[in-house]
Amino acid sequence: MSNRSYLSVYAKSFSWAGFFLPKETLKKCSALYDFCRIADNIADDDEKIENKKKKFNHFENDFNQKNFDNPTIRNMWSLIEEFNISLEIVQDLLIGIKSDIKDRVKFNSEKDLLIYSYRVAGTVGLMMAKILKVNKKSSLKSAIDLGIAMQLTNISRDVIEDSKNNRFYINKNFGEISSTINLADSFYENSFYSIKDIPINLRFSILVARRVYRKIGHKILTKKNFNNYQSSGKIYVSNVEKILETFLSIFDLIKLSLSKKKDDQIQHNHKLINEEINLNERI
Numbered sequence: 001m002s003n004r005s006y007l008s009v010y011a012k013s014f015s016w017a018g019f020f021l022p023k024e025t026l027k028k029c030s031a032l033y034d035f036c037r038i039a040d041n042i043a044d045d046d047e048k049i050e051n052k053k054k055k056f057n058h059f060e061n062d063f064n065q066k067n068f069d070n071p072t073i074r075n076m077w078s079l080i081e082e083f084n085i086s087l088e089i090v091q092d093l094l095i096g097i098k099s100d101i102k103d104r105v106k107f108n109s110e111k112d113l114l115i116y117s118y119r120v121a122g123t124v125g126l127m128m129a130k131i132l133k134v135n136k137k138s139s140l141k142s143a144i145d146l147g148i149a150m151q152l153t154n155i156s157r158d159v160i161e162d163s164k165n166n167r168f169y170i171n172k173n174f175g176e177i178s179s180t181i182n183l184a185d186s187f188y189e190n191s192f193y194s195i196k197d198i199p200i201n202l203r204f205s206i207l208v209a210r211r212v213y214r215k216i217g218h219k220i221l222t223k224k225n226f227n228n229y230q231s232s233g234k235i236y237v238s239n240v241e242k243i244l245e246t247f248l249s250i251f252d253l254i255k256l257s258l259s260k261k262k263d264d265q266i267q268h269n270h271k272l273i274n275e276e277i278n279l280n281e282r283i
Contacts, residue, residue, distance in 0.1 A: 020205040028131050031075040036093065036124055038072055043100040044165075052101045060094055083130040089123050089282050096120035105167040110183075111272040113155070113169060118144060118273050121151035126282065132202050134194070140283045141268050142194030146210060149187035153217045156180045157235050174226040181217040188214050190268055192252075193261050207252045211245040212237050 021029065042056045061067075068074040079085060096119025099105070107113050125147025129140055155162070155169045156177050163172055170176045188210060195206050215237045223229040237245070270279055 020208060021202060025131065025202060028079060029128060031072075032079055032124070032127055032131060034072050035076040039094060039097050040120075043097050049101060049103055056098055056101060060098075063090070063094075079127070079131065083127075085127050085130055086282055089126055092119045092277065092282070093123040096123070100167065103166060105169070107169050111275065113152075113180075114148065114269075114272050115276055116169065117148045117151040117155070118277065118279075121147040121154075122273075123147065123282075125150075129198075132198050132206070134197050136194075136197050137280075137283050138266065139194035139197035141270065141279065142191045142266065144270075144279065145187040145268060146191035146206075149184045149191060149210075150213045152180050152184035152187065153213055156184065156220055157216055160230060161234070172226075174223070174229055177226075177229065178221060181221055184217055185214070186269060190266050192256070193259065193266065196256050196259070203256070204249060204253055207249040207256070208246050211249050211252065212242055215241060215245055 039056070039059060042052055042059060045052060045055075047055075062070055063073050063076070066073070066077055068077070076090075080087070080090070096116055099116065099119070107116065122144040125143040125145070126140055128147075129143030134140055134143060159170065159172055159177060162169060170180050191210060195203055195210075198206060216235060219235050219237070220229065223232055223235075273279060
């Protein structure tokens, strides 16, 4: 796997959307994703908790001490310096991933769910936006929303798999899965108009990623009940469906260019997150 980025190996939806990015920009987005995925893999590896904690602490220390012998860490620090990424964002990400290194994870509220989703994915959306040269504060908040929406989609899709690993981000019933997808949809909606703030040659790729990922949630809703959901296995978007969503993204691009709505008019659903984390400080 050493000659392939984690972006192409693990994130098929992102990899598909990345096809529409300029090569140099894709390389930088891929470097960010490599860093995130390597940290995430430590938490997800099939090892004893104590071993995972040691590995994660080692990775975190290497990052904090700028161990540039590790190319992933060297590339990440290069992004931080080039795009003026706040270290608080990276620390939020690492705290979020580390919170999974437990014998059992159980969330009891929407606040828990949203804070976790910000940490492990909203942070990635925010950093990705900075790489895509987004500077406007309201647009960066919408980039957080897109990351959160995608994480909520992941959680809705992986309920069975997560429960086998003693992770209960949401309850194991179709009503809660459906409500989480609906919550994700509100974050997808809030992410849309900010895409206008992305340079025009990079815009289409984000619209494609947004559509393809959102499609996963809509496919889950067609299952109607938990038995159908469970028997479907891992729900994904086929290549034919990706082509269709890519085509529909052209209409999103037109709608975006004709829209007079400004993203600074959007009411972001960040109240619960801001009770614990000041997002304005991160942006």
